[in-house]
Amino acid sequence: MKKLILMGRVAAGKTTLTQALKGEQLHYCKTQYINYTDTIIDTPGEYTEVNHLGAALALYAYEADIVGIVISANEPFCVFPPNCTCLVNREVIGIITGIDKPDANIPLAERWMNNCGCEKIFYVSSYTGEGLEEIIDYLNRD
Ligand SMILES: Nc1nc2c(ncn2[C@@H]2O[C@H](COP(=O)(O)OP(=O)(O)OP(=O)(O)O)[C@@H](O)[C@H]2O)c(=O)[nH]1
Numbered sequence: 001m002k003k004l005i006l007m008g009r010v011a012a013g014k015t016t017l018t019q020a021l022k023g024e025q026l027h028y029c030k031t032q033y034i035n036y037t038d039t040i041i042d043t044p045g046e047y048t049e050v051n052h053l054g055a056a057l058a059l060y061a062y063e064a065d066i067v068g069i070v071i072s073a074n075e076p077f078c079v080f081p082p083n084c085t086c087l088v089n090r091e092v093i094g095i096i097t098g099i100d101k102p103d104a105n106i107p108l109a110e111r112w113m114n115n116c117g118c119e120k121i122f123y124v125s126s127y128t129g130e131g132l133e134e135i136i137d138y139l140n141r142d
């Protein structure tokens, strides 16, 4: 299985997605530091939001096969700059989380992903399990 690093703002749903992909029971746990496991590297949202912490993301991206940009379907703004995918020397995928949320605006999140430069986008709900299989299949591909 390829190793995926998750990046995205605070409460984007990275840790919940990590738990769902691993088949664990979902429970809220604020990410305080980089959580490095065998297949997923989960990062604190502050590393994406705070400029001087972003260097840690660049370093840990080298440890991964795929970089996952995580945007929740109800986020009111995007923290990723346009065309940021070209700064990464790894494959980059977009993951729109929380598609089950009542205030989800999937077309808007999709536009932000396109603006980032993500060509492959996954649509998931860690709560209902929708879209998880597609990510797992993708990570298992050669
Ligand atoms: N409805 C719904 N809520 C979700 C989903 N994924 C996450 N949440 C909720 O969103 C909140 C934040 O989720 P986290 O997974 O902790 O977010 P995070 O990106 O890891 O946040 P940081 O660790 O602060 O960077 C929690 O209350 C989750 O229960 C989802 O797919 N659907």
Ligand SMILES: [Mg+2]
Binding pocket: 014, 015, 016, 029, 030, 031, 042, 043, 044, 045
């Ligand atoms: Mg987290």
